[in-house]
Structure formats: structure tokens, C-alpha cells
Amino acid sequence: MKILVLSDLHIGNGNSLGAFGWRDDDFISRLELYRELYGIDTVVLNGDVFEMYKYSFKEIYRHHRKLLDYFFREEFILLRGNHDSAFPGSRDELTVVNSSGRLIHFEHGHRADFCGYMAVRAFHRIGFRLLRFSSLLGSIHRLARFFTERYENFDRIQLKKGRYRRYAEGLLKGLDDVIVLGHTHAMESIEFHERGGTKMMINSGTCSQGRFQAVVLDTESLEYLFIRDGKRKTSLPLPFGKSRELQAVG
DSSP states (O other): OEEEEEOOOOBOOSSTTOOOOOOHHHHHHHHHHHHHHHTOSEEEEESOOBOTTTSOHHHHHHHSHHHHHHHSSTTEEEEOOSSSTTOTTOBSEEEEEOTTOOEEEEEOOGGGSGGGSHHHHHHHHHHHHHHHHHGGGTHHHHHHHHHHHHHTOTTSOSSOHHHHHHHHHHHHTTTOSEEEEOSSOOOEEEEEEETTEEEEEEEOOOOOTTOEEEEEEETTTOOEEEEEEEEOOOSSOOSSOOOOEEOOOO
8 A cells, every 4th residue: 555644734724824835726736646646545644734723623624625625535544733633533643554564653743742732732822823813913913924934944843853763763662663753844764773673764744835745655565755845935034044945756
């Protein structure tokens, strides 16, 4: 079975505090292109699909109805991240067993850091609500957008690498042979060598701010490839680094 994994879309309501950066038709076309190109059987949306710190699901659905109706199909599996943990139509994790008994585990990965705790999620939610209300105050709105984009600069890892990798290694010390995570917005693959053989952690990157990053994984052979398509889009010039352009694979 071939699985396409993407995460961290952060779909909102399309306003200036949003981070998705796609029109529904464009994103669907891009996703369909890769599904056909690689013969995808299942799509795993691996958390932070929705930006529920800032918006209610009802509000998100009203502005992205076509895209969400496209996601709510049998061949799509939605997993919860820290930004959409309140979404009822998803699960926390997924484990697939191939014909050789190898276990492939999928989860968002936010349990590696403090963003997984309820109190911190509530604090973030309140902060983003205040940013939304600031849009009514004219010049403050520009400042709010600046800090929102700074916080959501997805070209940087948002938690300490050591903590994240220790969490991944802890999962792999169990029965899992491959784990696929998101959350850090950084595409990477790391091998962990044990006496029983080599295990693998893969991060699928982010599909936000106009980019399409994903992983194609063959659950039988455990071969995988990264898709890197598009570049980060912001509405403000930011004084702390440049975006990287990522070329399409395939």
C-alpha cells in the first residue's frame, strides 16, 4: 500500500492571520496530481490540519467547504494535532502492519513538547483570539500580522531538536519499525540503529503558506520519498531571514 502523508496545513478562514495560503481548487489539484503520479491508496492528514486556536470548525468549514468535503472521504484518514485536538472526526494515531509484520506508526508528534498540554493550548487559543480582535483597531492589525507570521515562520523548528528526537526514539524502542510525524514543520528522516536492525523516523514537513510538502511511503518495502513543492509566502517583509524555495520532486 502506498500512503501519502501531509501535515500542518493550519487551515483557517482565509483572513490575514491565516497560515494556509492556498485556494481550495488549487490545493485539491496539487494533491490529486501527486495521488495519481505515485499511485496513492490512502492519504494521511497527520495533524494540525485545521487552525482551531484561532477559528471554530464551523467558521473554517464555511470558508473552505469544498476542500473539507474533499478530505472527508474513505481514502483520507485525519489525525489530531495540537492545533486541532478538539476536532471530533479524527483520531490521535494510526498504526499499519504490513505483510511482513513490520509496524508503521503515524502521529502528529506534539506530545514531544509542552504544546500537547491542555493549559498551554488554552493559553495559545486566548492569545490568537486577541490577535483577531486587534484587526478592528487598524494599525494594531499590522503589528498583529507581523507577530503572527513570526510565530508561524515554518522554516524553523519550533521546539528543541533533542526533545523531539528523544520522543521519536522512545516510540521506536517499542514495536514500531517506522514512525511518521509532523509538528516541527521541518522535513527530515533519521535512522536509529538497534541490535534488532535499523528503524526510521520521518517528518512530512508542512503544507502551509503556499507550500506542498509531503512524504510518499510504501508500507511493504518501507521505501519513501519526499515531495517538496512551492515556497513560503508571507504578506509582510520579515527582518529575520529568507524563505527557501523547494522544488517539486518527481
